[in-house]
Every structure is written in structure tokens, then in C-alpha cells.
Amino acid sequence: AQRVTQPEKLLSVFKGxxxxxxxxxxxxxxxxLFWYVQYSRQRLQLLLRHISRExxxxxxxxxxxxxxxxxxxxxxxxxxxxxxxxxxxxxxxxYKYIFGTGxxxxxxA
Amino acid sequence: KxxxxxxxxxxxxxxxxxxxLSCSPISGHRSVSWYQQTPGQGLQFLFExxxxxxxxxxxxxxxxxxxxxxxxRSEMNVSTLELGDSALYLxxxxxxxxxxxxxxxxxxxxxxxxx
Numbered sequence: 001a002q003r004v005t006q007p008e009k010l011l012s013v014f015k016g017x018x019x020x021x022x023x024x025x026x027x028x029x030x031x032x033l034f035w036y037v038q039y040s041r042q043r044l045q046l047l048l049r050h051i052s053r054e055x056x057x058x059x060x061x062x063x064x065x066x067x068x069x070x071x072x073x074x075x076x077x078x079x080x081x082x083x084x085x086x087x088x089x090x091x092x093x094x095y096k097y098i099f100g101t102g103x104x105x106x107x108x109a
Numbered sequence: 110k111x112x113x114x115x116x117x118x119x120x121x122x123x124x125x126x127x128x129x130l131s132c133s134p135i136s137g138h139r140s141v142s143w144y145q146q147t148p149g150q151g152l153q154f155l156f157e158x159x160x161x162x163x164x165x166x167x168x169x170x171x172x173x174x175x176x177x178x179x180x181x182r183s184e185m186n187v188s189t190l191e192l193g194d195s196a197l198y199l200x201x202x203x204x205x206x207x208x209x210x211x212x213x214x215x216x217x218x219x220x221x222x223x224x
Contacts, residue, residue, distance in 0.1 A: 036213075043112070044199065044215040086152065095140065095205065096165045097213065101151035 002027050004089050006100035013077050014108050021072040021103050023061075023087030033070040034088040035061055036099075044086070047072075057081070077107045111135070113216035115200050121222045127188040130219045134181050134202030141183040142213065143175060146197040155198075158183055159205060187221075195223045 003026040013019050025031060035047040048056045050063040050070060061072045070087060087100040114133040122128050134141050143155040154167040158177035175185040181202075187194055197220050201213035 034212075043217055044201075044213075046212045049212070095142070095157045095159065096154050096167070097142070098154065099144070099152035101149075 002089060002091075002098045004087050004098050004100040006085075006087055006103050008103045009101070010104045010106065012106045012108060015079055016076050019072075019074045019077045019081065019105065019107075021085050021087075021105065023070045023072065023100060025068050025070065025087075025089050027068075027089055027091070029091055031063075032090045033061070033063055034090065034097075035059070035070075035072050036086045036088055038084045038086070040083070047085070077105075079107045079109060081105060082107045113200055113202050113214050115198075115216035115219050117219060118217065119220045119222075121224060122190050123224050124190055124192060126190050127186060128190060128221060129184055129186045130198055130200075130221075132183045132185075132200030132202075132216060134183070134200075135214055138202035138204055138214070139181050140203040140205035140211070141177055141181065142201045142203070143183070143185050144199045144201065145169075146199055146218070147195075152199065155185065190223045192223050195221060197221075 005024045033050045036044050037047040038044045059074045061070050063070050084102050084104050086102045089098045116131045140159045142157040144152040146152050156166045156175050157164050161177045172188045177183045197218040199218045200216045203211040203213050205211045
């Protein structure tokens with residue numbers, strides 16, 4: 001069965017510290033993975049997707065098929081990174097996304 | 110471009126009633142998905158429509174239904190409301206070209222409270 005696991009409900013780090021938000025998935029086919037972010041009082045929006053292999057707002061995420069993980073990383077956290085982050089699994093042809101339960105990131109001054 | 114618009118934004122119903130939520134996608138987007146968001150469960154997929162056809166459905170009871178119109182606007186309906194249906198209902202639209210799991214563009218949601 002398709003499943004996305006985000007083990008941390010809350011992650012608190014100090015400004016300037018590295019950040020790693022964990023995401024593990026369960027999927028037998030070829031996954032398409034995404035990170036969505038929701039800032040306070042804003043809509044849920046796409047942060048990045050694994051096929052783009054790009055860095056957005058300093059965040060990167062690498063798909064590790066061996067470990068079935070797609071962890072989100074940033075070397076130096078900023079206060080404006082405080083938000084709710086969701087990992088999502090999609091598969092072309094099913095038109096359905098499975099979201100994790102989300103991790104709230106708090107960056108402390 | 111205007112974003113995804115959902116109405117109403119807030120509503121309160123009592124158990125046993127029914128509710129209809131509306132979603133207008135971004136112009137040019139033909140795919141509309143619905144998700145239920147609750148604090149404990151996160152986002153759970155309800156269904157997805159493309160060109161007036163339901164292409165996929167999540168694991169929700171038959172009380173949850175939806176439809177899409179020719180202008181891509183979508184509605185979802187929940188009948189015989191239960192307390193557990195209290196949630197934020199999110200609509201998302203996507204371009205969804207052939208073979209493309211496209212980026213989802215979310216609305217602000219309709220917050221339903223069932224008393």
C-alpha cells in the first residue's frame with residue numbers, strides 16, 4: 001500500500017542551524033515525490049519536487065530509493081522557514097497524492 | 110491568474126444535515142482534487158475529477174460525493190453529516206497534462222464544523 005511517513009510532528013531548531021525534515025515512503029512503483037509547505041495564514045503550496053532536482057529557498061531533497069526516503073534539508077535555517085511541511089507521494093496515472101501527516105518546523109531566534 | 114477559490118469559507122451544520130462545497134479552479138486547469146484535512150490525519154485524498162469524470166476516489170464512505178462541471182468547477186457533497194466530518198476541506202487544481210503528475214494549487218479551504 002502507498003504510504004508516506006513523517007515521523008516528527010514538531011521540529012524546533014535555532015536560527016542558523018541545519019534542518020532535516022524526514023520523509024519515508026512505501027510504494028512499489030516509480031514514485032514522484034514532493035514537498036509542500038504552508039506558512040502561517042497562507043495556502044498550501046509546492047516547495048519542490050524530486051524530478052526537478054533544484055534548490056528552493058535553500059532547501060534540497062534527494063530521493064533515496066534504497067532507503068525509500070525523501071528528506072528535506074537546509075544547511076542554515078532562517079526564521080521565515082517556520083511553517084508546516086508536508087511530504088507527498090504521487091504517481092502519474094493515478095491522479096492521486098498521498099500526503100504525510102506533516103511536520104511543523106519552528107526556527108527559534 | 111486568480112487562484113483556486115473555495116466557497117463557503119466557513120460553515121456550521123448539525124448532525125444529519127448535508128453540505129455542498131464549491132471549488133473554482135485556476136483558469137485552464139482541468140483537474141480538481143479534494144482533500145480532507147484534520148489535525149490527527151493530515152490531508153486525506155477524497156477524489157479527483159478531470160473533464161467531468163471522476164478518475165480516482167479515496168477511502169471515504171459513500172456519503173461523500175462530488176462532481177465536476179463543463180467549466181471545470183467542482184462541488185463536493187457530504188450527506189448525513191457526522192461529528193467526525195468536521196474538518197478543513199481543501200480543493201486543489203492542476204493542469205494535469207498527459208502522463209504528468211502536476212503541481213497541485215490549493216484553495217484556502219472550507220472549514221466545516223458539525224455540531
